[in-house]
Each structure stands twice: as structure tokens, then as C-alpha cells.
Amino acid sequence: MSSILFTPLDVGPVRMPNRIAVSPMCQYSAVDGRANDWHLMNLMQLGISGAGLIMLEATAIEPQARITHGCLGLYDDASEKALGHVIESARRVAPEGTRWGIQLGHAGRKASAQRPWEGRGALGPDERPWITEAPSAIPFVAGWHTPREMTVDGITRVKAAFVASASRAARLGFDVVEIHAAHGYLLHQFLSPLANRRQDDYGGTLENRMRLTLEIADAVKAALPPEVALGSRITGTDWLPDGITVDEAATLAKALEQRGVAYVCVTSGGVAPARIPVAAGYQTHLAAEVKAATGVITRTVGMIVAPRQAEAVLAEGQADFVALGRAFIDDPRWVWHAAEQLDALDGIQYPPQYERGGARNWRGSALLRPREGAGRI
Numbered sequence: 088m089s090s091i092l093f094t095p096l097d098v099g100p101v102r103m104p105n106r107i108a109v110s111p112m113c114q115y116s117a118v119d120g121r122a123n124d125w126h127l128m129n130l131m132q133l134g135i136s137g138a139g140l141i142m143l144e145a146t147a148i149e150p151q152a153r154i155t156h157g158c159l160g161l162y163d164d165a166s167e168k169a170l171g172h173v174i175e176s177a178r179r180v181a182p183e184g185t186r187w188g189i190q191l192g193h194a195g196r197k198a199s200a201q202r203p204w205e206g207r208g209a210l211g212p213d214e215r216p217w218i219t220e221a222p223s224a225i226p227f228v229a230g231w232h233t234p235r236e237m238t239v240d241g242i243t244r245v246k247a248a249f250v251a252s253a254s255r256a257a258r259l260g261f262d263v264v265e266i267h268a269a270h271g272y273l274l275h276q277f278l279s280p281l282a283n284r285r286q287d288d289y290g291g292t293l294e295n296r297m298r299l300t301l302e303i304a305d306a307v308k309a310a311l312p313p314e315v316a317l318g319s320r321i322t323g324t325d326w327l328p329d330g331i332t333v334d335e336a337a338t339l340a341k342a343l344e345q346r347g348v349a350y351v352c353v354t355s356g357g358v359a360p361a362r363i364p365v366a367a368g369y370q371t372h373l374a375a376e377v378k379a380a381t382g383v384i385t386r387t388v389g390m391i392v393a394p395r396q397a398e399a400v401l402a403e404g405q406a407d408f409v410a411l412g413r414a415f416i417d418d419p420r421w422v423w424h425a426a427e428q429l430d431a432l433d434g435i436q437y438p439p440q441y442e443r444g445g446a447r448n449w450r451g452s453a454l455l456r457p458r459e460g461a462g463r464i
């Protein structure tokens with residue numbers, strides 16, 4: 088069987104050896120924005136996974152852009168140096184052709200929060216909170232920090248910070264830079280009428296709400312060398328009556344493409360509490376609608392777990408590639424197992440040190456993961 092999942096994909100100037108991405112996942116483990124041993128372990132582990140694209144977690148463009156005290160940053164020489172050490176090491180052990188991406192973001196009104204394992208709430212007065220900024224002075228939920236309405240000077244500062252971080256990312260050799268415009272963080276706050284009540288050129292109409300994201304895309308694109316792909320994570324729906332719709336997401340995707348954005352990852356939710364119907368592939372229809380309406384290269388994410396499910400999403404043309412998050416935490420060898428199930432073992436590279444434990448050589452893997460049609464052992 089020939090598998091689409093294990094077929095290369097050109098994302099702008101970047102060739103992915105297969106259509107599997109590790110979804111960006113915050114580790115909340117940095118100190119003053121700087122990567123450390125945890126990031127080294129995590130990225131080395133993911134580096135040998137065989138995924139075509141490994142996205143690093145949401146990385147703050149300035150200190151106050153971090154969600155928590157533990158969020159990764161790429162905003163000064165120290166954070167660049169720390170991340171440089173980690174990414175160079177991870178790249179050295181990863182199979183040739185593995186692509187590396189970094190997600191750049193600003194948390195806006197969701198900044199100054201506790202790490203998930205410390206409560207997930209707004210930082211209290213004795214937890215070194217900081218002043219947050221957002222399009223409008225509306226807290227995320229009652230009891231959260233009330234952000235300052237961002238001034239035009241603040242907007243100018245944020246744009247420059249995105250550009251500076253993207254330039255640092257290019258210097259570190261990242262193949263992909265992704266602008267985070269989803270999950271209720273700053274750019275999503277500008278995009279969604281639920282968080283943006285501005286009366287100026289950055290609020291009101293969709294054109295105005297998209298303005299900041301598009302200006303950042305323009306500026307970052309201009310700063311990146313041509314061999315680096317620019318992408319964006321966008322929201323397909325806020326799951327709330329007056330929130331962003333999938334039609335608006337398609338309009339944004341098209342506008343981003345016109346500015347040189349090579350792909351969009353369509354996700355959802357996060358700008359305000361909502362009931363989200365989480366189930367297998369629960370966001371894939373959003374990617375499919377954006378892709379059908381625009382033709383933009385589209386990544387889908389969200390409870391894509393089984394290899395055959397991922398293969399079907401691509402075979403049906405619902406998206407061009409898939410991202411998996413928690414499945415990679417659960418099983419860092421997901422790619423190897425998917426290749427086994429989809430009869431695509433020729434399409435993956437094991438590190439030679441691990442060759443004897445891979446399904447090409449070790450028939451015990453069929454005992455661990457029995458499947459219909461598996462060979463005798």
C-alpha cells in the first residue's frame with residue numbers, strides 16, 4: 088500500500104519528508120525564557136521520532152508575551168543562545184531531512200498565568216505577576232487580570248518584536264516560523280470580536296481585526312530568508328455565537344497566503360470559555376473548509392490519534408498534513424508504529440543505533456501492537 092502520510096510535502100520552500108508534524112506544546116519549563124535540559128531531552132526525543140516537522144512550543148517574542156514564568160522566549164541574546172544549544176543538539180541526532188519549526192507568539196490578556204500544574208489561574212500578587220496588554224481592557228474571564236488596552240505604540244513594539252524573534256529563529260537555522268494567531272492569545276484577541284472592542288483601525292470590521300496579524304506576517308516575511316517557510320496557526324471557530332466563523336478563517340488564510348504565508352494550521356477555541364465538542368478529529372472539518380475555500384496548504388490538528396485516521400484525512404483531501412500533540416507524548420515512536428500499520432516502513436529512517444528494535448527487524452513489535460493482517464511472528 089502506498090501511504091499519503093509518508094509522502095513528502097513541499098511547504099513553500101521547505102520539503103517535509105512525510106506529512107506528520109509534532110504539534111507545538113508548551114513545556115512551561117524555561118527559566119527567564121531560556122531553554123534548558125528539559126527542552127534538550129524533549130527535543131532530542133522528538134528529534135528521533137521520524138516526524139517530518141517538529142514544531143517547538145509557543146515561544147514568546149518579549150518577556151511579557153509569555154503565558155507563564157516557565158514559557159520559552161526568543162527575545163534576547165541569552166534566550167537565543169540557550170535555544171541555539173538545544174536545537175543544534177537535537178538536529179544532530181535527528182534523521183536527515185527532519186524539519187524544525189518554531190511557533191512565535193504573544194499571550195496578550197492570557198499572560199501572567201500559573202503553570203498548569205500550579206493552578207492555571209492568573210498569577211496572584213505574591214507570584215510575580217506582570218501587567219498584561221490586549222486589544223481591549225476586557226479580562227479573559229472574571230477574576231483574571233484586566234489587561235491594558237494596547238496603544239498604537241504598543242502595537243508597533245509588538246510588530247518589531249515578532250520581526251526580531253523571527254530573525255533570531257532564522258539565525259538558529261529553523262526551517263519554519265509559525266505566527267501563533269490562535270488559542271485566545273494576543274493575535275486571536277485582535278481577530279475575535281469577543282475580545283476586540285477597539286474603535287480604531289485595529290477593531291470593528293474583519294479587515295481591521297485582521298490588520299495586526301497581516302502586518303506582522305508582512306514584516307516577518309520580509310525579514311526571513313527565502314529558504315524559511317512562514318506559517319500561521321489560526322482559529323476555525325471560537326465555538327461561541329458572536330465569535331470567529333470558519334468563513335472568516337478562510338478570508339484570513341487567503342490574506343495570509345497573499346503575504347507569502349506557506350501554510351495555515353486550523354485549530355479552534357481559547358478566546359473565551361466555550362463548550363468544545365472534543366472527539367476524534369473534531370477540528371478537521373474546519374481545516375477542510377479552509378482548504379476547500381482557499382487552496383492554501385492546510386495542516387489539521389486535534390485528536391488525530393490512529394494512523395489510519397491520519398491517512399484517511401489526507402486521502403480524503405481534508406488537509407495536506409497533520410499535527411499530533413498528545414499522541415507524541417503518549418508514544419514518541421508514533422511515526423514508526425504508523426509506518427508499520429500503513430505498510431510504509433521503507434519510508435522511515437530509524438537511527439541506526441535503534442534499528443534492531445524497529446519493526447523492520449524486530450518482529451516483537453507485532454506482539455506489542457497486534458493488528459489485522461499483521462505478519463506471523
Ligand SMILES: Cc1cc2nc3c(=O)[nH]c(=O)nc-3n(C[C@H](O)[C@H](O)[C@H](O)COP(=O)(O)O)c2cc1C
Nearest residue numbers: 110111112113144145388389390391411412413414
Ligand atoms: C501540553 C500541551 C501544550 C500545548 N502548547 C501549545 C502551544 O505551545 N502552542 C499551540 O499552538 N498549541 C499548544 N497546544 C495544543 C496542541 O498543539 C494541539 O493543538 C492540541 O493538543 C490538540 O491536538 P492533540 O489532540 O493531537 O493533542 C498544547 C497542547 C498540550 C497538550
